[in-house]
Amino acid sequence: MNNLLSTEINIVAIGGGTGLSQLLSGLKKFVLKPSPKESSLPIYPFIKELTAIVTVTDDGGSSGRLRDEFQMLPPGDIRKCLVALSEDELLMAKLFQYRFSGGGELQGHSFGNLFLTALANVTGDFLEAIRLTSEVLAIKGRILPSTMADVHLVGELENGIFLYGESLIGRSPSRIQNISILPEECQPLPEALEAIAEADIITMGPGSLFTSLLPNLLVKGIPEAIRQSAALKVYIGNIMTQKGETVGFTASDHLRAIREHCGNDLFSYFLCNNTPISEEQRVNYRKEAADQTKNDLETMGKYGIHVMFKDLLADGDKVRHDPLKLATSIFELAMSTERNGFDTIPFIPVLENRLE
Numbered sequence: 001m002n003n004l005l006s007t008e009i010n011i012v013a014i015g016g017g018t019g020l021s022q023l024l025s026g027l028k029k030f031v032l033k034p035s036p037k038e039s040s041l042p043i044y045p046f047i048k049e050l051t052a053i054v055t056v057t058d059d060g061g062s063s064g065r066l067r068d069e070f071q072m073l074p075p076g077d078i079r080k081c082l083v084a085l086s087e088d089e090l091l092m093a094k095l096f097q098y099r100f101s102g103g104g105e106l107q108g109h110s111f112g113n114l115f116l117t118a119l120a121n122v123t124g125d126f127l128e129a130i131r132l133t134s135e136v137l138a139i140k141g142r143i144l145p146s147t148m149a150d151v152h153l154v155g156e157l158e159n160g161i162f163l164y165g166e167s168l169i170g171r172s173p174s175r176i177q178n179i180s181i182l183p184e185e186c187q188p189l190p191e192a193l194e195a196i197a198e199a200d201i202i203t204m205g206p207g208s209l210f211t212s213l214l215p216n217l218l219v220k221g222i223p224e225a226i227r228q229s230a231a232l233k234v235y236i237g238n239i240m241t242q243k244g245e246t247v248g249f250t251a252s253d254h255l256r257a258i259r260e261h262c263g264n265d266l267f268s269y270f271l272c273n274n275t276p277i278s279e280e281q282r283v284n285y286r287k288e289a290a291d292q293t294k295n296d297l298e299t300m301g302k303y304g305i306h307v308m309f310k311d312l313l314a315d316g317d318k319v320r321h322d323p324l325k326l327a328t329s330i331f332e333l334a335m336s337t338e339r340n341g342f343d344t345i346p347f348i349p350v351l352e353n354r355l356e
Contacts, residue, residue, distance in 0.1 A: 008032075008048035009200040009334075012231075014146075014216050016055035016077040019207030019321070021084035022314075023236070024052055024141065026323030028085050030331070031140040045331070050141030051195040052081045053222075055215040057153045057181065060167030062099075062109045066117050071150075073126050077212075078143055079112035082130075085139035092137050144195065146216045149186035153215060155179050166211045172244045179210045179261065181218045188221040196225040201334055204267065205236035206321055209254055210245050214261055223262040232334050235267040235305075236326070239277070239312070240319050243289040252299040259303070269337075270300060271329060274309035277319050285319065292319075308333050 013023055031047045056073045058064065063074035079096055086092040096112030106114075119129035130143055155169035156162050156178040163169045169176065196202060207213050217223050226233060235258070237251050246253070251272060258266060272295050277285075285291065300307055310329040314322035 008046050010049040010198050011047050011201045011203070012051045012053060012195050012199040014053045014202065014204045015207040016212035016216070017207050018080065019205060019212065020052060020054065020077070021080040022321050022323050023203065023206070023326055024081055024084040026327030028140040029324065030327060052141060052143045053146050053192045053195065053216060054078050054081055054143060055212055056145045056147060057151055057166045057211065057215045059152060059165045062113045064167060065109070066113055070117055070121065072117065072120055073145055073148065075113045075116040078130060078145065079110065079116060081143045082133055082137055082139060083112065085141045085143070087138035087140070144189055144192045146192055146222060147186045147188055147219045149183065151181045151183065151186050151215070153179060153211065154182055155210065170208065170211050170244050175247060176210050176245060179214050179218070181215060185220055188219045193221060193225045196222070196229055199229060199231040201330065202226060202229060202231045202233045203236055203330060206238050208242055208245055209238070209257060214257070217258070217262045223266060226266050232269065232337060233267045234269045234271055234330060234333065237270060237272045238293055239273045239321065240285060240290045241293055247289055250294045250296040250299065252296050252303065255300060255303045255305065267305065269306045269308060269333060271333065272307060272309050273312035273321070275311040275313040277313065281317070281319055
């Protein structure tokens with residue numbers, strides 16, 4: 001890992017869905033020099049290269065319909081990341097996130113999904129469509145699918161039933177015991193492996209454990225590349241459990257699931273929120289069978305991972321990670337490891353209050 005206190009750094013963020021886009025919208029503020037309106041940001045190393053590696057297993061909604069009709073990768077999660085990294089997020093978010101209503105064939109489609117689909121058909125290359133859209137939106141970073149293969153998720157439930165497809169798995173009434181992808185031997189995007197190899201910081205999460213995070217790690221070569229990287233490797237915990245995926249899961253259950261699917265030693269640090277949600281939020285989320293994730297520190301310690309607790313909660317009715325809090329916490333963690341040499345000493349369960 002490079003000296004994070006003095007250099008421009010490369011960050012790779014792995015995930016999908018809303019969680020990844022929240023993180024990216026915070027990290028983009030530190031890409032090279034911040035704009036004048038962001039001059040009050042904390043002083044941290046600038047990001048030289050920001051790369052998002054995105055899952056491509058979505059088969060529901062607008063993405064699923066376009067995937068089936070045009071035999072292309074699902075554009076939805078990639079669209080969210082494009083908007084999150086765009087120069088003018090407010091304007092472009094309204095356009096690219098705009099979803100058609102009415103009773104016609106466009107109903108339910110988002111403009112951004114259709115734009116990516118059109119470009120992919122015009123150029124004959126989905127990667128080129130992402131690149132051209134990135135130029136249109138003047139995004140601060142680059143977005144890469146974890147694989148170009150036509151992959152689908154297969155979920156095995158605790159009751160022994162198998163479900164095919166992300167949209168079904170995400171609505172499962174029973175807890176998921178195992179997740180896999182078909183085809184199992186799909187190849188990773190070479191550019192994704194190169195980004196991981198050149199990264200100074202690698203993050204995974206926040207996001208749906210079984211349908212946004214693990215699918216990236218099931219692509220052949222990606223967990224091996226993470227394991228071999230000298231980067232600071234940080235897993236970002238979810239604030240809430242999720243109906244159909246992680247009901248009753250504690251923070252350590254996420255680590256257990258990653259170990260069971262991908263083996264040991266992928267992430268050295270676990271970044272957790274320690275701010276309680278409001279009672280109103282608690283009541284509302286329990287209607288969806290969701291609760292705040294319990295940070296069971298003692299069990300987490302058995303996985304040999306360093307844990308950092310921070311206030312990561314955003315304002316608002318919905319429970320979300322605050323993009324700027326999340327981004328600055330990652331920098332604080334990176335700078336703390338440089339100052340104190342935590343990579344060279346035995347397991348330290350909690351880093352909070354050790355930051356200067």
